Amino acid sequence: MKISQNKLTRRNFLKTVAVTGAVFGSGFNPALRAFAASDKLPAVERGQWKPTTCQGCTSWCSKQAYVLDGRVIKVRGNPNSLVNGEASCPRAHLSLQQLYDPDRIKTPMKRTNPRKGKKEDPGFIPISWDEALNTIADKIMELRKKNETHKYMLMRGRYTYMRDIIYDRMTKIIGSPNNISHSAICAEAEKFGSYYTEGYWSYRQYDVVNTKYIILWGADPLAANRQVSYYLSIWGDVLDRAQVAVVDPRLSASATKADEWLPIMPGEDGALASAFAHIILTEGLWYKDFVGDFHPDSPIKKFETGRTIPEEFSTEIDGELVKEVSFQEKYTYGLIKWWNLELKDKTAQWAAKKTKLSAEQIRRVAIGYGKAAPQAICWVGGGPAMQVRGSYAAMAAHALNGLVGAVDNVGGTLVANKEYTQSFPGADNFLDNIAKKGKKHKKIDHRGRKEFPALKKGKPGSAVVTNNAAEGILNEDPNEISVAIAYMNNFAFSCPQTERWERALAKIPFLVHITTHAAEFTWFADIVLPSTHHMFEKWGYVKSHANGYLHVTLLQPVIDPVWDVRIDETEIPWLIAEKLAQRGFDNLIRHYKEYKDPETGKSPTNEKEFALYSLKYATHKLWDPAEYKGGDKFSGWEDFRAKGVWNSGPYPYRKRWGKMKTKTKKFEFYSETLKNALAKHAEKHNTNIDDIMTTCNYQARGEVAFIPHYEQPYTRGSAAEYPLLLVDYKSRLNREGRSANCLLYQELKDLDPGDEKRDDVAKINPVDARKLGIKTADKIKLISPTGELTCTAKLWEGTRPGTVAKCYGQGHWAYGKVAAGEFGKVSRGGNNNDIIPADYDRLSGSSAFYGLTRVKIVRLL
Amino acid sequence: MKKLQGSSPQGQNELKKKITRRGLLKLSAWGVAALSMAKVAEGVSVAEKSLTAKRKRLAMVIDLQRCMGCGACIITCKNENNVQDGFTWADKISKTVGKFPNVRYEYLPTLCNHCEKAPCVEVCPTGAMHKGDGDITMHNPKVCIGCKTCIAACPYGVISFNKKKPYKFWKSDEPLIKGATSSPREVVQKVKATAIPYYNPDREATLAGAGTRYKGIVEKCTLCDHRVKNGKLPYCVQRCPAKARIFGDLNAPNSAVNRILGKYRSFRLKEHLGTKPKVYYVRSLNPGTYQGTRGSV
Known part of the structure; x- marks a missing residue:
């Protein structure tokens, strides 16, 4: 044949x-x-594209998942979203390997080894949901019987806006103050910059399509956070119209495409920002329509280096001597104070010494930026902000947006558009006396103490100090934590100085982890509950903004869950509530039954109905035409669900000018808002603001504490012993810290400039490497004053001399077979958080990651 | 079918007799693959009729200014074509050049160039590498004998050889935590997939063995011919978030590729070899400006 x-x-x-x-x-x-x-x-493509949302980073893009025969095969951006459209960044596609990861936990587990520690194999064995939930409910009831509900703790990691069900309501009704989020290891200090200048505590959006100049401050939008998909889709055109300058000690993905790379010394961002402001003012480039101008009769009409400007001058009007302000500000406040207190001597030459950049480049970028006003963006990322004294650097860099009138303006920095989701029913009526008493205890993270002002939105003690919760647990300060539930977090990997968390978690007598994978955190758990994958198996919603719009996008179960898993934020708390009710405490389930389906008025009767009704409740005003308030209009829930995303109306430019949520309603170069917040905190501790500054490790004294200004970086380790500064950054393939178990992550790790496939490299400038006798591919240890890690050396010209650049993401010793060197035993590469000391920007409560530690390199033979 | 014969390299029939038996043996062992192969045979013929009414030369232009070096093309290609770990049909060449601080990063997305004078086609002894519709350099895995001559001949290193049984990762029976996590094989079975859990059956429309690749054959980019023949863009083109990849017919004067190639000076890889690649690059990855200068003495 x-x-x-x-x-x-x-x-x-x-x-x-x-x-x-x-x-x-x-x-x-x-x-x-x-x-x-x-x-x-x-x-081809006989399947269906079903809408959902990606939470691989906090871009929170609306997505569509291609489903055929009950399997997800591909993903793309949801074309219905005006924020991201069809564009999809590379990390989104890795979600398939997370969903179908064999190392996902498919059933509840319990620990059989009573000893806890990094070196103790937990001896997990599978158990039923019933057994797991009964055990959890019993432990909670024990606390309630002993009036010790304050010893209960809830830790939150990746969340949707369904979070309050488990994070807020459940914790309150059980009776504990201890709901601790991950927010302070994200970028809270970044929000500090915009809040204490323009009264906005959130991430900004950037009008890049209309801008002429962009300065990226430690932000890398082409790789990581925020709205990566959107910025990838538009950047090729942006480069035609705008100059892009990137302030980053290493050649970031965004720097590879930029007009200017400013490889700054880590921690010196504030110096550069102050010099930019100095140059913009001395060159007369501030935006007069926003900032105003000198009084026509003022004897001084320009900013000159080193010269103090009196705030007022005397002039004769109709024969009378009157006082007039030297500078008539329009929508800003405190420019002259800022100049006199901080800027007048901060020349390019001064900054050049601090930053190790050339004065010429500093002047060139400052003038280019100033000339582009008001279409000139300072994009402040985590880099300058997440440092020990980062609050002020974040303010300094963000204040430039005020100086050039970019705030709320075309081609500038914008806030979130208005949206109409609603909060869940309040918990107050369901708090019994035990809960009320328990809730009054102080929080485990020490927020609000003298050394932790944590001034979220002007209120002392209102921001979380995530990483300090480990100290609270370890020292039983203010009390012991005996029952803890945590979901989709991995503090033993994601928080600096990880070994503190290893000890803290080992100390908690009963720990529950809700997770998709057996992570480092899970290693210390007594009960493990398998969570749905957020993108394909969960109901929820998130809000996000870019491109002049805000979208509310739904997370939807586009397939039946692969394994016997439950939704972390809705189904699991409901199931716990049922178990508590069986034990005679029904307050939580009675509260949850208030989340009625807006269409039918019915109360949920099981966890599945609860997951759906609570979502419909929260988004009611978006999809019910009878409740219509604005933005996209739908015919009803099914219509909304099918499109998967609601878009706001277009951005109303300049509407916030003169109406900012600051004390003065203006953009504050002298922050009355911060002054007020600091005064409140000082008063609470019967002291003065200078004492607070000293206690919290800031250099500012007197009025300098209220203005954007330069503070010397606070660095751990002596230069003699630890010659290099660590530069930590994020991978374009990181799905937070959760994608290292994906084959694609390892195979394509070299998509991060300078990195190598399947490896974890510390990148050292050849100049330093020669001095240290290090060669590419050497196995090395990076040692900081607080820890060490093992990885591979690589000589790279994209690293500033004097620093070592290493990406965050590798270094798992648990999580899965691919992520770990040997599961439970050996890490694959090294986790940067093993060498970053636990320290804080105390005004915002943020953990410091950058410009913080020096390291030495030891070559392994 | 006729068209396919016409476009096959000459003098192959002799060799093909030899591989017939081999192919048949494989058919017995790989029934599913056999089914797919039949689809190729008939499917191609139908598509050929419709596409050859007007001869096309399908090409891609990659706009490096729009390219963000993100690698979404590489990942989504693997996704569409069920390309296994360690293999890349779409790929990249990247390096950092210069000395600090005068440094730039170079990144060039690569894929099969679908050369007009394709060395792989010229050297293939069995006709497995052949010119298909639209001048796509196609590979027929059923005829491939795994001699790797094509790999040696290709100047671009875009052909991969299945040295081992494919999808090794997914064939493991070892769970991480006994009873609480699954083995890779168990996931594949649980979701009733072929080879990999997110297996895309579309690929079988024109490429036998796309999911059931076997040890001893080569594989490479086919410009997503299964999509193109269905009027859809190659998946890397469709999914590039930056619209950096532009696809079209060089023979159509007003196609987008011709518009862009008319506007910008382009280059192709190793043009001096005379292979006439049909993947063109325009503009610069680093379009940054600099302040005018005359330099100095």
């Missing part, structure tokens, strides 16, 4: 079938039958 590919005909094919008949059995492949019938090539 002759069969060649050329001559393979239907007849020959049938012969072939005879040979291989057994394989086919009686059934013919339906696809082939269809094909034979129509005599056409089988159609």
Whole structure:
């Protein structure tokens, strides 16, 4: 029999079938039958694109998942979103390997080894949901019986806006003050910059399509956070219209495409920002329509280096001597104070010494930026902000947006558009006396103490100090934590100085982890509950903004869950509430039954209904035409669900000018808002603001504490012993810290400039490497004053001399077979948080990651 | 079918007789693959008829200014074509050049160049590498004998050889935590997939063995011919978030590729070899400006 590919005909094919008949059995492949019938090539993409949301980073893009025969095969951006459209960054696609990861936990587990520690194998064995939930409910009831509900703790990691069900309401009704979020290891200090200048505590959006100049401050939008998909989609055009300058000690993804790379010394961002402001003012480039100008009669009409400007001058009007302000500000406040207190001597030459950049480049960028006003963006990322004294650097860099009138303006920095989601019903009526008493205890993270002002939105003690909760647990300060539930977090990996968390978690007598994978955190758990994958198996919603719009996008179960998993933020708290009710405490389930389906008015009767009704409740005003308030309009829930995303109206430019949520309603270069917040904090501790500054490790004294200003970086380790500064950054393939177990992550790690496939490299400038005798591919230890890690050395010209650049993401010793060197035993590469000391920007409560520690390198033989 | 014969390299029939038996043996062992192969045979013929009414020369332009070096093309290609770990049909060449602080990063997305004078086609002894519709350099895995001559001949290193049984990762029976996590094989079975859990059956429309690749054959980019023949763009083109990849027919004067190639000076990889690649690059990855200068003495 002759069969060649050329001559393979239907007849020959049938012969072939005879040979291989057994394989086919009686059934013919339906696809082939269809094909034979129509005599056409089988159609592609016969499945359905179903809407959902990606939370691989906090871009929170609306997505569509391509589903065929109950399997997710591909993902893309949801074209219905005006924020991200069809564009999709690379990390989104890794979600498939997370969903179908064999190392996902498919059933609840319990620990069989009573000893806890990094070196103790927990001896997890599978148990039923019933057993797991009964155990959890029993432990909570024990606390309640002993009036010790304050010893209960809830830790939150990746969340949707369904969070309050488990994070807020459940914790309150059980009776504990201890709901601790991950926010302070994200970028809270970044929000500090915009809040204490323009009264906005959140991430900004950037009008890049209309801008002429962009300065990226430690932000890398082409790789990581925020709205990466959107910025990838537009950047090629942005480069035609705008100059892009990148302030970053290493050649970031965004720096590879920029006009200017400013490889600054870590921690010196504030110096650069002050010099930019100095140059913009001395060159007369501030935006007069926003900032105003000198009084026409003022004897001084320009900013000159080193010269103090009196705030007022005397002039004669109708024969009378009157005081007039030297500078008539329009929508800003405190420019002259800022100049006198901080800026007047901060020349390019001064900053050049601090930053190790050339004065020429500093001037060039400052003037370019100033000339582009008001279409000139300072994009302040975590880099300058997440430092020990980062609050002021964040203010300094963000204040430039005020100086050039970019705030709320075309081609500038924008805030979130208005949206109409609603909060869940309040918990107050369901708090019994035990809960009320328990809730009054102080929080485990020490926020609000003298050394932790944590001034979120002007209120002392209102921001979380995530990483300090480990100290609270370890020292039983203010009390012991005896029952803790945590979801989708991994503090033993994601918080600096990880070993503190290892000890803290080992100390908690009963720890529950809700997670998709057996992470480092899980290692210390007594009960493990398997969570749905947020993108494909969960109900929820998130809000996000870019491109002049805000979207509210739904997370939807586009397939049946692969394993026996439950939704972390809705189904699991409901199931716990049921178990508590069985034990005579029904307050929580009675509260949850208030989350009624807006369409039918029905109360939920099980966890699945609860997950859906609570979502419909929260988004009611978006999808119910009778409740319509603005933005996209839908005919009802099903219509909203099918499109998957609600878009706000377009951005109302300049509407906030003169109406900012600061004390003065203006953009504050002298922050009365911060002054007020600091005064409140000082008063609470019967002291003065200078004492607070000293206690919290800031250099500012007197009025300098209220203005954006330069503070010397606070660095751990001596230069003699630890010659290099660590530069930590994020991978374009990181799905937070959760994608290292994906094959694609390892295979394509070299998509991060300078990185290598399947490896974890510390990148050292060849100049330093020569001095240290280090070569590419050497196995090395990075040692800081607080820890060490093992990785591979790489010589790279994209690293500033004097620093070592290393990406965050590798270094797992748990999580899965691919992520770990040897699961439970050996890490794959090294986790940067093993060498970053636990320290804080105390005004915002943020953990410091950058400009913080020096390291030494030891070559392993 | 006729068209395919016409476009196959000459003098192959002799060799093909040899591989017939081999192919048949594989058919017995790989019934599913056999089914797919039949689809190729008939599917191609139909598509050929419709596409060859007007001869096309399909090409890609990659706009490096729009390219963000993000690698979404590499990942989504693997996604669409069920490309296994360690293999890349779409790939990149990247390096950092210069001395600090005068440094730039170079990144060039790569894929099969679908050369007009394709060395792989010229040297293939069995006709497995052949010119398909639209001048796409196609590979027929059923005829491939895994001699790797194509790999040696290709100046671009875009052909991969299945030295081992494919999808090794997914064939493991070892769970991480006994009873609480699954083995890779168990996931594949649980979701009733072929080879990998997120297996895309579309690929079988024109490429036998796309999911059931086997040890001893080569594989490479086919410009997503299964999509193109269905009027859809190659998946890397469709999914590039930056619209950096532009696809079209060089023979159509007003196609987007011709518009862009008319506007910008382009380059192709190793043009001096005379392979006439059909992947073109325009503009610069680093379009940054600098302040005018005359330099100094």
